[in-house]
Amino acid sequence: MTDANEKRPRRQILVVDDDPVQGAVISGVCRRLGYQPVFADSYQAAADLIAAHSFDCYTLDLSLGDRDGIELLRLIASSGVARRVIVISGCDERILSATVRMAHATGIVDAISLSKPIDLASLREALAFDGGRPSAQPASEDSSRPINAGDLRRGVDRNELYAMFQPKVDLASGRVVGCEALARWDSPIFGAVRPDLFIPIAEASDAIKPITLVMLRESMRLARDYLAVDPAFVVAVNLSATLLTDVGILDQIELMLDETGLPARALMIEVTESTAMSDVGRAMDVLLRLRIKGVGISMDDFGTGYSSLSALARMPFSELKIDRSFVNDFLKDADMRKVVAASVAIAHEYKMKVVAEGIEDADTWRALEELGCDIGQGFGISPPLSRKALDAWYGLWNPSASASRIRRAGVE
Numbered sequence: 001m002t003d004a005n006e007k008r009p010r011r012q013i014l015v016v017d018d019d020p021v022q023g024a025v026i027s028g029v030c031r032r033l034g035y036q037p038v039f040a041d042s043y044q045a046a047a048d049l050i051a052a053h054s055f056d057c058y059t060l061d062l063s064l065g066d067r068d069g070i071e072l073l074r075l076i077a078s079s080g081v082a083r084r085v086i087v088i089s090g091c092d093e094r095i096l097s098a099t100v101r102m103a104h105a106t107g108i109v110d111a112i113s114l115s116k117p118i119d120l121a122s123l124r125e126a127l128a129f130d131g132g133r134p135s136a137q138p139a140s141e142d143s144s145r146p147i148n149a150g151d152l153r154r155g156v157d158r159n160e161l162y163a164m165f166q167p168k169v170d171l172a173s174g175r176v177v178g179c180e181a182l183a184r185w186d187s188p189i190f191g192a193v194r195p196d197l198f199i200p201i202a203e204a205s206d207a208i209k210p211i212t213l214v215m216l217r218e219s220m221r222l223a224r225d226y227l228a229v230d231p232a233f234v235v236a237v238n239l240s241a242t243l244l245t246d247v248g249i250l251d252q253i254e255l256m257l258d259e260t261g262l263p264a265r266a267l268m269i270e271v272t273e274s275t276a277m278s279d280v281g282r283a284m285d286v287l288l289r290l291r292i293k294g295v296g297i298s299m300d301d302f303g304t305g306y307s308s309l310s311a312l313a314r315m316p317f318s319e320l321k322i323d324r325s326f327v328n329d330f331l332k333d334a335d336m337r338k339v340v341a342a343s344v345a346i347a348h349e350y351k352m353k354v355v356a357e358g359i360e361d362a363d364t365w366r367a368l369e370e371l372g373c374d375i376g377q378g379f380g381i382s383p384p385l386s387r388k389a390l391d392a393w394y395g396l397w398n399p400s401a402s403a404s405r406i407r408r409a410g411v412e
């Protein structure tokens with residue numbers, strides 16, 4: 001650690017382990033990586049700390065005497081803030097990976113697992129995601145003040161923003177067809193900030209452009225690698241309304257496609273219905289030119305706007321994404337089912353693929369497949385994953401087993 005590093009606010013990590021020796025080793029590694037470790041040697045001590053304080057990161061031993069770490073995972077998740085959790089256990093790999101999946105299902109997106117005995121290099125790698133990140137902010141920086149566009153621009157300059165990728169699968173076969181890139185910001189001042197919070201701030205300033213360029217760059221690199229195994233793989237990037245009226249974005253996308261050597265068909269641009277309709281003339285211009293180049297265009301959050309049908313008829317969309325709110329409700333709500341069925345029929349009339357987002361369970365998968373939806377995305381399939389976690393998930397995902405298992409589960 002340099003002196004400058006000593007001055008920056010240290011991220012706090014809660015180390016939970018009922019073995020004090022192991023706890024001391026983990027705490028030592030954390031300290032060297034710039035964290036301020038707090039150690040809990042029992043379930044109760046950890047639960048009290050979690051209830052009283054929000055930590056930046058956690059390492060969690062799964063077996064804690066007669067209690068287990070699963071309940072602690074739920075407690076961490078119920079704090080409602082996206083956190084990194086490193087699950088450490090002597091249990092076999094399958095229990096560890098099931099625990100990580102469970103953590104993802106509770107909304108802890110950044111859970112990863114390490115087996116005991118701990119290999120210090122892996123622990124260091126798991127912790128180094130931002131432990132070594134430089135921060136020029138003074139130690140007194142107030143993390144409770146509102147985030148402004150300058151914070152975001154500085155975040156982009158310091159590589160604090162990055163893409164997570166959520167897989168999209170073909171509902172009939174279970175095959176992975178691509179993924180959607182979702183922006184994440186790990187700020188040394190504000191912690192893990194959700195896109196729902198920082199994207200509107202970025203959109204209201206010029207920070208949205210550099211953020212989108214980061215997303216495009218990371219996505220195109222990913223697509224180039226996946227294309228080598230699956231020539232039909234498509235990566236989707238969200239484009240804000242403000243950029244849809246910026247004709248310069250077209251040249252940038254084209255340049256980046258050239259630089260990565262990526263065919264345009266491997267890129268999909270997602271625009272929300274309200275975005276597409278905010279300035280129809282200019283939006284149409286950019287969207288049409290993207291389509292002519294061969295880039296796919298997806299209408300995101302379909303059903304939440306007010307001019308859906310006319311937009312569908314006039315805009316050159318290649319894909320329609322039914323909003324999560326319809327997907328969540330439609331099993332118990334016959335009216336929602338009718339809306340989804342009608343949307344599927346209309347989209348197919350216009351030769352668009354239909355994507356259902358927000359699939360969280362097997363029943364929903366099966367019902368959407370029966371209604372004719374082509375593609376699915378949601379926590380039930382996979383949460384958004386880091387590039388490394390996506391590679392691991394992709395290697396483990398078994399399309400036919402996943403589709404038939406999930407379908408059988410739906411029938412039972």
Ligand code: C2E
Pocket residue numbers: 166181182183184194195196199211212215238239240300301324357358359360377378379380384
């Ligand atoms: P979106 O484009 O509709 O993205 C889907 C959101 O749904 C993501 O939230 C994803 O994590 C969440 N999601 C996926 N599956 C499920 C599920 O099964 N259940 C539930 N409850 N949620 C699910 P996230 O990552 O927090 O992003 C929120 C929004 O922020 C995005 O909504 C998008 O509008 C915006 N956003 C994210 N990244 C970017 C970006 O790079 N550029 C722009 N312009 N907007 C972005």
Ligand code: CA
Pocket residue numbers: 180238270300
């Ligand atoms: Ca989207």
Ligand code: CA
Pocket residue numbers: 300301321323324357
């Ligand atoms: Ca959406």
